[in-house]
Amino acid sequence: MNLLFEKFKEVFYSILPITVIVTVMYFIPGTLTNIQLARFFIGAACVTIGLSIFLLGVDIGITPLGSHVGTAMSKSNKLLFVIIIGLILGFFISIAEPDLQILSQQVESVTAGAIKSSALLMIVSIGVAIMLALGFIRMVLNFPLYIFLTVAYGVILILAVIAPPEFRAISFDSSGATTGALAVPFILALTVGVSALKKDSKASEKDSFGLVAIVSTGAIISVLLMGIFKNITGLYGSADALEESNQIIAPFLHQFIESLEESFIALLPLTVIFIVFQLIILKLNRRAFSRIMKGLIYTLIGLTLFMTGVNSGFMGVGTALGEWIGDGRQIWAVLLGLLLGIVTVLAEPAVHVLTHQIENVTAGYVKRNIVMLTLAVGVGFAVALSIVRVLVEPLQLWHYLLPGYIISIALSFFIPKLFVGIAFDSGGVASGPMTTTFILAFAQGVAKSVPGADVLRDAFGMIALVAMAPIITLELLGLLYKIKTRKHNHEDGA
Template sequence: MDVLRSKITEVLYAVIPITGIVLLLHLTLSPLDSSLLIRFFIGDLFIIVGLAIFLFGVDIGITPIGQEMGKGIAKTNKVWMVVVAGLILGFFISIAEPDLHILAGQIEAVTSGMVSKLSIVVIVSIGIAALVSLGLVRIVFNVPLYKILFGLYFIILILALFTSPEFLAISFDASGATTGALTVPFILALALGVSVLKRDSKASEKDSFGLVAIASTGAIIAVMIMNIFSGADEISGSLSQVKTASNSIIGPFLQKAPIITGEVLLALLPILILFLVFQKFSFKMTKKTVRKILMGLLFTFVGLVLFLVGVNAGFMDVGSAVGYKIASLDHKAYVVIVAFVLGLVTILAEPAVHVLTHQIEDVTSGYVKRTVVMATLALGVGLAIALSMLRILIPELQLWHYLLPGYAISLAMSYFAPKLFVGIAFDSGGVASGPMTATFILAFVQGAAEAIEGANVLVDGFGMIAMVAMTPIIALQILGFVFKLKSKKGGLEKHAG
């Protein structure tokens, strides 16, 4: 229970800044209805308890499963087995990700059913499966990460020339949404399980990162190919945003709870089935270990339900209301500054960010402090939201004006940054755009877009997740350069090669 208590304390420190910002805005720039504010505080409580239980569950349930599966695959010493396992695990992990279902549902609503939720979920999951497989093969053959990423992003650049602007935004958003609270810890553990058995410990350390980065490009490529071959040049339709003036406080929680419970159950079921199959034929763990892992899965389930209910019933409406009210003010600089600050603090409450930063600290034996990585990520995400807000304010600015130079810089830096940091940076890009960011921040941006004349809520809403996924890549590679300069002897050479 001491571990759970420490998780609650950690999450408490993460959520307090967001609560403080919202309270400050309520008292100054954007006063909120009392019922909305009370719901926000109840949502806070759900998030604190839920996130702590979730992180505890991941530690004793999801991570051990991923690591054991990784080791089981590596022990076969057969490349075809690594490829097949990568395809199967990648598909089931992705198809179970709640974030992907949320985004796919949004796309279906926006396009009035022209692009179905099922087609997006399946197409993206196929893309993820193919690239998880490629990523595991890369670890086995020691192929440098930056070479793989350069090749993949070159393919994306070529495909982007033939992809419609709307699908360009959706494809990058799908990439961010796929690397969510469940997918990330599993993929990270899978990579660590495969890489830890290699004799070269330095190569093993570097190779344990990068699989999330490679996997997330699969979503981009899959959606782009779907767009090119479907011949749908433009998304038509509109999002029916029904604004309820309900003053109900408990109502939204009761309404969201069963829907989210079903989604999380769907998310965890394939992982549970895969674990039981592997346990029967491969793992042969003791009954005590199996019980501990099953208990971990239960904690993960309960925690994720509480967390997502808190976000959806308490946070999203407040995000939308705050965005609308601040964007309605005469001085538009306010909305950019608030966007930056919100991006800065919201990242602290992302579940997958906590999982990744802890793993970075463990893998580098505490050399790369999680607090430093967290601060760098927060700056990167804050900048991403601020730039997204500028795109709404300035109609001439388009998404590719950011993404093209951004990814060009990211890939160029990957040739010179310490290789350990390249993997960490590209993984962090996917991790930053998790359920917290994709709900609260998306609501804030859409609320602002609704208030700003000439802005399109749908076009400007999509693409924001893509920005959040890109900026941490640059920020963390810059951090890598700083570490390189600060430790020319000993330290970083030992860890980063």
């Protein structure tokens, strides 16, 4: 069984549930048109093939690249060098992230140009760069992750109280957007590279996670600060209407070019960083160098196909299902949201990368499938709660976020520290391209059909919830692992 076939099998079973659900929905009259279903199937095929190739590319390209860079950094043994590299890496990874570019354009349009998209992009990237560097310092100095996160979220809480309400949702959304399909695997690999050199294997294992979470807080803090200083109140305009085409193939071709361009730009900084490192520090042999280069090419092809499939095949179906179910079937909308949330996250690229990483680092102690399932349940609840928020007008985003984050921070003091990193990283990982297109389209569809619901207000903030809920469910899983392991230790004594 070669690597590609292995990936294909894994991805196939991950895309299957959502395909089944959409197909079943098609047979309910009035939900989907034939054209939408046809496009969905082509999209699902693109997503399956694209994701398989992408994950292969991550395995042989991005992951080795990240861990080489991470190892080179910690071998240098110079804190200043680590900080500078952290700042450079963080800035360029973030600024090239397609999700973040889309979000900042949306923000520019809804604030009627008061916040320039380039300004937002810049601010978020600086925030990410600073937090990445701080994250490295934390690892080098062995500062506990849970305390670091407690402080970071404490700062966020204070800033969120001062900042204009509209900025709260945007800031949490931008954190989801920065930790996209490319940034997550690279950051995870960097972490492993840095932590692998620690002599104490338990500490090195704990430190293999958590950097994605730290980077996310960078985006939140920087956007909140921007909101405080810009002092903007109120959002105007409306979210972009999704253009609905009646053709089947044409949208894919159009989208393909666009996705290729986006993926290329997103990969560019990583490639440049790799070549610079290779020339100055790494000096890998030709075989290892060409292997990583081939991996980057696979990543480009895979990501392009994946994004094409999601944008042309899935988004329209999401909107259509949302509009249909929001129209008088509101209880069902919550249930469908739960179901879609569970199955969609399985198709999220970074989720596959993270779960493999967890399995590798723990040598299989924490199994992929268990983490996947826990994550999926978390996202399911997040989507269901978001739909409830669309339906129940007085409910505000912070009614969820405040207690949610208080619970997750509180739990982080009690669970095995390995799970703190895993849980907070999962938050960033769950809010990837699949959620931000398909699920967001679904929620907007529901909002359009529900009288009195504000498409714009409800659209922002959904990603924030998707990023929060898995933290809690994975922390609960950590608690479960702790209880199970403690019981067995007790038996030992007997």
